[in-house]
Amino acid sequence: MxxxxxxxxxxxxxxxxxxxxxxxxxxxxxxxxxxxxxxxxxxxxxxxxxxxxxxxxxxxxxxxxxxxxxxxxxxxxxxxxxxxxxxxxxxxxxxxxxxxxxxxxxxxxxxxxxxxxxxxxxxxxxxxxxxxxxxxFALAEVLAGAGITYAKEAGKPVKKQNGLGLILGTGLGGGCVINGQLITGASGSAFEVGHMSIELDGGLPCHCGLEGCAEQYLSGTAIEAAYSSRMYSQIAERPDARKIFEMAEQQEPMAQAIIKQYKKRLAKYLGNLTNILDPDYFVLGGGVSLQSVVYEDLEEELRRHTYSPVARPKVYCHQLGDxxxxxxxxxxxxx
Structure with missing residues (x-):
């Protein structure tokens, strides 16, 4: 076929x-x-x-x-x-x-x-x-990538898995696959998690017209904006997210602070999604997902934001590449 x-x-x-x-x-x-x-x-x-x-x-x-x-x-x-x-x-x-x-x-x-x-x-x-x-992205990773890995690790076939895919790139998008089936919702807009508000009082404006959208805090673009807004008078040009991760690794104080804050937000965000959908695992894609520091202590930290003491989702980096x-x-x- x-x-x-x-x-x-x-x-x-x-x-x-x-x-x-x-x-x-x-x-x-x-x-x-x-x-x-x-x-x-x-x-x-x-x-x-x-x-x-x-x-x-x-x-x-x-x-x-x-x-x-x-x-x-x-x-x-x-x-x-x-x-x-x-x-x-x-x-x-x-x-x-x-x-x-x-x-x-x-x-x-x-x-x-x-x-x-x-x-x-x-x-x-x-x-x-x-x-x-x-x-x-989510469908491919669950049916052919991270889902296959999880099936081998946990002994749970794809048809019984709950997998959530998130793309942390220029924006923030997501997909949800439950029991091998893609969840699209009544109007096709299910799991538009980049436009969930994560700020109580307004927050940063988003291109969608809303305020406080997760995309404005958890995308690669958000990392760049956060660094530049604090260092605008001290830098000749705006560094990209990958460069900011490199600077953090080299102990540059502002880059370290930005990445530390990013990781705290990401852990809480994944914890909130866990409280809603109780996934077996998350699989992350996009440029930010390639940074190994993102995964350090992430599974442990997200559990601090979950209601159920037995909710222990795995977090995978994407396995299928481009x-x-x-x-x-x-x-x-x-x-």
Missing amino acids: IICGLDIGGTKVEAAFFEVVKETQDSDHWQEIQVGGEILFLRNRGSRRIPTERSRGYQIVIENISNLIKDLSKELTIGLDEIKGIGIGLPGSVDPKKKAMSNGNTRIFLDKNLENDLQILLKLPIPVEVSNDANC SAGVLGAALLALI
């Missing part, structure tokens, strides 16, 4: 074709996944990226995406009629009934019927599923 994943962002679009089988004798080249209690094996047959070029408008972008699929199909000698389903990850909330983006910064996709438009351009009635990109988004998109075609 061939499935196609599309990871559509504000700056780039990635397409990948995956082959899925029930059995294999060559496990070194296949990745184990668990879908609906069934163990399957998957391998990436090939991928390609193009710039989104959203400034050119929706019609040009969707035509470019269609051509991307066609070109990759020819390159891999896989017929379009062999594709059993296409999954799409979009940078915003997706209405599950309309399969259209209802909110997000890449506004050219708002209220667009990608399923219908792609079927017309590809001239095939290929089933198309659409979801938020952070949902795709492929998680496009793989999760493709997996939408399987669940």
Whole structure:
């Protein structure tokens, strides 16, 4: 079986074709996944990226995406009629009934019927599923990454796991997978945890129009803003989050204070999410997740903010790397 994943962002679009089988004798080249209690094996047959070029408008972008699929199909000698389903990850909330983006910064996709438009351009009635990109990240990690690791460590199969994925990058996004099923909510906006307010009295303004959103305190951008606002008169240019972590490691006092505060906020935030959903584990993605200091004492600290004394969620760094988004998109075609 061939499935196609599309990871559509504000700056780039990635397409990948995956082959899925029930059995294999060559496990070194296949990745184990668990879908609906069934163990399957998957391998990436090939991928390609193009710039989104959203400034050119929706019609040009969707035509470019269609051509991307066609070109990759020819390159891999896989017929379009062999594709059993296409999954799409979009940078915003997706209405599950309309399969259209209802909110997000890449506004050219708002209220667009990608399923219908792609079927017309590809001239095939290929089933198309659409979801938020952070949902795709969580789905991939639970079904094929951290979830497989947890199953081996705890003896609990993916179909019985409660896994939460968080992307700590330019913004803060999340996805929730319970018993192997992606939770999208009534309107497709479930687990928009970047826009939960974590400040009682107002807080920092967010681009969404709210105040005190978690994204304004726990994203990589938030780390940069916190440092720059305190050191603006003493620095020639604003350092990025990775540089601030490096400075903290080198004992630079303000960087140390910023990272210490960040870790306290993150632990409390994960504790609050644990009180709501009682996950088996969290899996973190995005640039901040690559910093090893983030994980030091994190599991112990988050437990200080949980109600249940037996809630002990693990915290994993993402295990699928940059492929998680496009793989999760493709997996939408399987669940």
